[in-house]
Amino acid sequence: MADVMTDDGESTERRKSGGEEEGQEQRQRRIAAWRRADRVLARGSSEATPAEWLRVLADEGPSVYDLDGAVDLYGDGVVEHLERRVAELLGFPAAAFFPTGTMAQQVALRCWAARTGNPVVALHPLAHPEVHERGALAAVSGLRTVHPTREGRLPTADEVRGVEEPFGTLMVELPLRDAGFVLPTWDELEEVVEAARERDALVHFDGARLWETTVHFGRGLPEIAELADSVYVSFYKSLGGLSGAALVGPESFVEEARAWRHRYGGSVFQQHPAALAALLGLARELPRLPSYVAHAAVVAAGLRKGFEVAAVPWSRVHPEVPHTHEFQVWLPHAPEVLTEAAVRQAEETGRVLFRRWFAGSAAGPPGVAVTEVTVAAPGLEWTADEVGEAVVDFMGYVRQVERED
Structure with a gap:
């Protein structure tokens, strides 16, 4: 390997x-x-x-974390270390580790829906929750979706402005995998986010593969991530980890997300293999x-x-x-x-x-x-x-x- x-x-x-x-x-x-x-x-x-x-993990793990320390229990130790590292990389004050990206995004979108009072999420019909999660947004979280566009690309600012009903959150998948891993230009992304703000909506980035967008955008990860109110990133896709994801955002949002993580069954007893593999991916693959x-x-x-x-x-x-x-x-x-x-x-x-x-x-x-x-x-x-x-x-x-x- x-x-x-x-x-x-x-x-x-x-x-x-x-x-x-x-x-x-x-x-x-x-x-x-x-x-x-x-x-x-x-x-x-x-x-x-x-x-x-x-x-x-045994041979290379010591390069990113002390393997002779105490084992993690319910998210402390190496998991906490990983959370701090991800928050730092993306320029947010806090991050929460999740066993799956599906759970992380369910939690993020329901948290924002509760805060806005609007259960409607605007997203692309090819976005991950619509194609690969068995209708979980509606079945588990009680959310409803609307689609600004059905084109094989991310929506434009005018399409976001043209959504016929109010929505509480705009979810943008960067890159949009099922359309060909496509991205907007940097100016287009800024305009889309601004259009959502004009609609009094919050913005969440599905950044499962956000790590590799810096070349296309010509921007660092913190500058990209700061356009959104929250960002989800994956550890097993481009970074080659075992499993797991992180949700980053303001401290109060992350604390609320941790509570919902527990309710969703995501407070796992020990997760050091996944967390350690994620740290190795950040150290080796991200650069x-x-x-x-x-x-x-x-x-x-x-x-x-x-x-x-x-x-x-x-x-x-x-x-x-x-x-x-x-x-x-x-x-x-x-x-x-x-x-x-x-x-x-x-x-x-x-x-x-x-x-x-x-x-x-x-x-x-x-x-x-x-x-x-x-x-x-x-x-x-x-x-x-x-x-x-x-x-x-x-x-x-x-x-x-x-x-x-």
């Missing part, structure tokens, strides 16, 4: 498609191929074994993210060139120049064909260019499959030409699989 793991881009809903037994068998095959591969763009979190993780973002543009250019050389009639890299170190690729083939081709390429050549493909894309045309590409430390070794060559190779496997069908 020389490189920090990234998440594998598979939501619970996506993993549960198809037969459970067949899905598990195919998943284990993919993981085995990824583990054996010697050329990858990023290492997925599912590739690490428990033994590997335990060795990393590297700008280099990943820069190289994602190189990889994206190599992909486009490769599709051209392979004479692929239609393809799309979205965004054309990635806003972060993650982006989408679209191809007009069946997702199961593309996934099988990707696995065979990994098994037979030791190169992992793509991982899983899925049907459809809310941000794209019908009849295409979409995959997510992440560029992390291993991806820095790839040149654009090598990426292009791997694309040509991949399309050969695609044709092979289609002939068999």
Whole structure:
């Protein structure tokens, strides 16, 4: 586990498609191929074994925290240390650790709803609570949502001003993952926040991947975060931690969030493995993210060139120049064909260019499959030409699989 793991881009809903037994068998095959591969763009979190993780925490943990101190109990010790570190990084007075981002955002939005007296949350229909949380905002927290836009991008200031009914909170996902990890410009973001203020609304940032937005915005994390009243960040996505999230904001808000965290079952007895992995991610991966973002543009250019050389009639890299170190690729083939081709390429050549493909894309045309590409430390070794060559190779496997069908 020389490189920090990234998440594998598979939501619970996506993993549960198809037969459970067949899905598990195919998943284990993919993981085995990824583990054996010697050329990858990023290492997925599912590739690490428990033994590997335990060795990393034991061997590298002392570089970020004293492992001979008392173990954490209900959020003290290393968890408190992590909370102070995150609050400092984002320029807020306080932070609270949560076992999941879903819980953190449920709590944030219900806290703001109580303070504004308005249970309506304005957010994009592709935002995480709408797509990946089984309707929890309504079912658990009693909140209702409205959508300023249905376009495959974040809303504009005019669209926020044009929402037909009052809303208490505007939630902005930065970047908007299911639309292609897209971001607005800095000026557009400032205008959107100002538009929400004009509507007497509070602003919450879903910053699960906020860590890698600094390059696109040309601003540091505190300057980005201070636009919002509260921010949620994840530790297991771009930072490669085990699990967990943090909610940052004013002290009174964080204290209220802690109370709701307890009510939601989030006051966990001991959380030192997750907290320690998060601290390692902040120390090791956070400084590297700008280099990943820069190289994602190189990889994206190599992909486009490769599709051209392979004479692929239609393809799309979205965004054309990635806003972060993650982006989408679209191809007009069946997702199961593309996934099988990707696995065979990994098994037979030791190169992992793509991982899983899925049907459809809310941000794209019908009849295409979409995959997510992440560029992390291993991806820095790839040149654009090598990426292009791997694309040509991949399309050969695609044709092979289609002939068999």
